[in-house]
Amino acid sequence: MNINFQDLLSPILSLIVVLAILYILYKYGTQEVLVEHQGTIKTKRKIKLSPTLIVLILVGLILMLISMSYRVIPQGYAGIKFNQVFRTYTVLGEGGNLIIPFLENLYQYDLQVREYTLSSSVKRKGEGTLWGITSDGVSVGVEATLLYQINRDSLIKFHKNVGMDYEEKVIQPVFKSAIKSVISKYTSDGLLSFGRTGLDLEIKGILRNKLEPIGINVLDVLIRDIKFSPDYEKALEEKKLAEQEALKMQYLIKKESLNVQRILVEAKGKAEAISIVAKELKKNPEYIGYLYVDKLSDKIKVIITNEKGILNLDEAIKDK
Secondary structure, rough: OOOOHHHEEEEEEEHHHHHHHHHHHHOOEEEEEEEEEEEEEEEEEEEOOOHHHHHHHHHHHHHHHHHHHHEEEOOOOEEEEEEEOOOOOEEEOOOEEEEOOOOOEEEEEEOOEEEEOOOOOOOOOOOOOOOEEEOOEEEEEEEEEEEEEEEEHHHHHHHHHHHHHHHHHHHHHHHHHHHHHHHHHHHHHHHHHHHHHHHHHHHHHHHHHHHHHEEEEEEEEEEEEEEEEEHHHHHHHHHHHHHHHHHHHHHHHHHHHHHHHHHHHHHHHHHHHHHHHHHHHHHHHOOOHHHHHOOOOOOEEEEEEOOOOEEEHHHHHHOO
């Protein structure tokens, strides 16, 4: 609960006024007189009130009452004034307000946007990383921030049912319960695929159903981080490496399969070409000679075909 400066200023001013009145009474409201007692003369102070002194005392009392009655509500705040005699509640706005001392109490509420954070970086009690268990038994830590605002229209109801310590009484337990509830619905893999956006939307829905009926508007839920235990992180890393190796093997297998298909296509093409050549040779045996000559270098003009003859290439080609 925040302590406003006005809460301290009022009693301080009242104390100053009381001390001032006591000093005035002692200084100007008494006088020393000589008193004889059993033959001994002593000095003694007696009260001597004058009209001027009475006026000063009254002015002091009025100032004290004003300092105790006048309360300033800061910008962005609202006040609840409770009358102990008539048991009534009144909502007060920003600025100066009069409170009857000893009969009325003032409670101030911050109506600005407030945040409540669960994070390892937060040092306040109960606000560290929140750990929950997934449906498959994996421990998951969540760091999140809740943005909320107290509804001014239901401030009296909120004050009666919840009170000033609403953060510890309501915000903290409800926020933690909502996060654990959502975590328990998913497996660890499902939680990772669900992502931060889906997680914060589901948590926000639960919080709105629980907090808005009592006067707290849920503005947003921000998931700061999702973490797993060190053992699970290690297992997750090993799983990723295994998946990468599997993808690599699939690529190599596919590549080899394509090479085999290419070789088979080439072999089939060559087999068909050989078959065609074989058919043509059966029809024309001399065709092999043409193929032989066609494969020779252009620089060769004459070759010896056997021991009894010489083949003139130019004439052979012309004949063809």
